[in-house]
Amino acid sequence: MAIATLLPATTAFIQRAPRMLIGAEWVEAADGQTMPLRNPATGEQLCVVPRATVDDVDRAVLAARQAFDDSPWSRTRPRERQNLLWKLANLMQRDAELLAQLECLNNGKSAAVAQVMDVQLAIDFLRYMAGWATKIEGSSVEVSVPLMPDQQFHSFIRREAVGVVGAIVAWNFPLLLACWKLGPALATGCTVVLKPADETPLTALKLAELVQEAGYPDGVFNVVTGTGITAGAALNHNPRVDKLTFTGSTAVGKEIGKIAMDSMTRVTLELGGKSPTIVMADADLGSAAAGAASAIFFNQGQVCCAGSRLYVQRKHFDKVVADIAGIANAMKLGSGLDASVDMGPLISARQQERVWRYIEMGRESGATIACGGEQFGPGYFVKPTVIVDVDQQHSLVQEEIFGPVLVAIPFDDEADALRMANDSPYGLGASIWSNDLAAVHRMIPQIKSGSVWVNCHSALDPALPFGGYKMSGVGREMGYAAIEHYTELKSVLIKL
Numbered sequence: 489m490a491i492a493t494l495l496p497a498t499t500a501f502i503q504r505a506p507r508m509l510i511g512a513e514w515v516e517a518a519d520g521q522t523m524p525l526r527n528p529a530t531g532e533q534l535c536v537v538p539r540a541t542v543d544d545v546d547r548a549v550l551a552a553r554q555a556f557d558d559s560p561w562s563r564t565r566p567r568e569r570q571n572l573l574w575k576l577a578n579l580m581q582r583d584a585e586l587l588a589q590l591e592c593l594n595n596g597k598s599a600a601v602a603q604v605m606d607v608q609l610a611i612d613f614l615r616y617m618a619g620w621a622t623k624i625e626g627s628s629v630e631v632s633v634p635l636m637p638d639q640q641f642h643s644f645i646r647r648e649a650v651g652v653v654g655a656i657v658a659w660n661f662p663l664l665l666a667c668w669k670l671g672p673a674l675a676t677g678c679t680v681v682l683k684p685a686d687e688t689p690l691t692a693l694k695l696a697e698l699v700q701e702a703g704y705p706d707g708v709f710n711v712v713t714g715t716g717i718t719a720g721a722a723l724n725h726n727p728r729v730d731k732l733t734f735t736g737s738t739a740v741g742k743e744i745g746k747i748a749m750d751s752m753t754r755v756t757l758e759l760g761g762k763s764p765t766i767v768m769a770d771a772d773l774g775s776a777a778a779g780a781a782s783a784i785f786f787n788q789g790q791v792c793c794a795g796s797r798l799y800v801q802r803k804h805f806d807k808v809v810a811d812i813a814g815i816a817n818a819m820k821l822g823s824g825l826d827a828s829v830d831m832g833p834l835i836s837a838r839q840q841e842r843v844w845r846y847i848e849m850g851r852e853s854g855a856t857i858a859c860g861g862e863q864f865g866p867g868y869f870v871k872p873t874v875i876v877d878v879d880q881q882h883s884l885v886q887e888e889i890f891g892p893v894l895v896a897i898p899f900d901d902e903a904d905a906l907r908m909a910n911d912s913p914y915g916l917g918a919s920i921w922s923n924d925l926a927a928v929h930r931m932i933p934q935i936k937s938g939s940v941w942v943n944c945h946s947a948l949d950p951a952l953p954f955g956g957y958k959m960s961g962v963g964r965e966m967g968y969a970a971i972e973h974y975t976e977l978k979s980v981l982i983k984l
């Protein structure tokens with residue numbers, strides 16, 4: 489058993505009760521209120537952070553507004569924005585272990601995995617976005633302007649930064665999700681107010697320190713810690729925000745979308761999922777079972793595109809389910825500081841209860857628990873669980889559980905698999921496990937989801953847009969698509 493020793497910097501960061509960054513100042517909440525953070529592996533209190541008031545959020549937005557409208561930042565050239573983003577990424581690389589430990593203590597995930605996944609993916613993403621800073625282009629257009637037939641014109645289209653971005657993120661990948669917002673915002677010249685999830689603000693606050701150290705002007709990046717209902721809602725309603733970007737549940741995303749439409753604030757929504765893993769009869773069954781297990785159990789199943797519905801062609805159903813159950817039963821659960829642990833705790837007692845309710849619902853409705861189906865503490869642990877003998881219309885199949893719970897259903901043929909895969913309110917990701925090239929290419933266009941993986945699952949790359957069809961959201965993160973979402977087009981016509 490290899491328990492990671494906490495870096496002195498990790499302990500010091502937590503012990504000093506981190507404050508929020510508004511403009512140039514590290515501040516408490518205006519009314520002095522705080523909220524406790526817990527270590528999900530033990531349930532013990534880690535530290536407290538400020539519980540931002542509406543006034544705090546308004547001050548943060550004002551700081552971002554001023555930085556966007558009237559500061560050296562508004563005049564930075566693409567090359568400077570590129571270099572600053574590289575510098576920030578390098579500082580994150582320097583502090584990768586610290587960031588991973590904070591993520592582990594605050595979220596419960598493995599520190600070792602967080603360092604190579606969450607933190608490294610965030611760094612790679614910022615470097616990818618740094619590249620875009622110097623490649624944002626408009627275009628020139630030869631126009632006719634029929635009403636002025638005798639005139640000559642010069643016409644071009646500019647792509648301009650959208651402005652002040654209000655970013656609200658979930659707790660499952662706190663640093664990575666924050667960087668998915670920060671990267672395109674800083675590449676295009678926007679300014680940002682980030683509201684991290686109530687449960688997991690620590691890496692966002694460390695990130696803010698690194699943004700300052702990189703040399704970004706004051707007000708370009710602000711972090712307000714607090715609740716969704718107060719701080720998040722204040723950001724949604726602030727008229728100085730030009731764009732809202734949200735990662736979280738579909739229920740909250742819909743509310744934010746409605747509020748954004750009232751003021752025509754630009755909005756992107758990255759929401760929930762219930763992604764299918766489809767195993768065709770010709771698949772390499774060993775890889776498919778290992779892939780399906782990792783698709784659902786990685787990050788304790790708290791992944792928006794987790795493969796939480798498994799469809800296996802009937803003749804191999806029992807074998808694939810048994811193999812996944814075998815993998816699940818062999819998983820070691822414990823603290824994310826222990827590198828030999830395969831699965832950590834869920835984020836909170838609330839989430840543990842939610843996941844448990846679904847497992848109980850399955851039991852009560854006569855479904856079979858093929859493995860797992862247990863919870864324990866202290867800490868918020870639920871064993872990796874596979875449920876079979878469940879109908880496609882059951883809540884277990886139709887609703888996002890957001891925990892280590894897989895529901896598995898057999899199918900007869902390609903059409904049957906596609907019908908059930910698409911029979912969901914969500915459309916974030918899907919994987920097909922098969923070596924039949926023709927079948928795979930027939931299926932890809934028919935799957936209603938923002939990503940399709942073949943013989944892998946949840947494989948992301950900064951260059952590939954990520955986002956959802958249907959209730960999984962509006963807009964895309966990553967790739968050039970993200971640059972488009974953080975810019976406005978301006979058409980210019982000059983009469984010569």
Ligand code: NAD
Nearest residue numbers: 657658659684685716720721736737740758759760761792
């Ligand atoms: P949540 O919607 O409860 O909270 C997300 C964020 O919204 C938090 O910061 C929260 O404080 C804030 N919030 C809550 N109520 C608000 C309100 N009324 N106004 C403004 N902000 C508010 O979601 P969660 O439980 O933290 O996260 C889990 C969800 O996130 C899952 O549904 C998961 O699928 C989704 N998710 C999606 C993606 C993606 O890229 N599509 C990525 C990660 C997580």
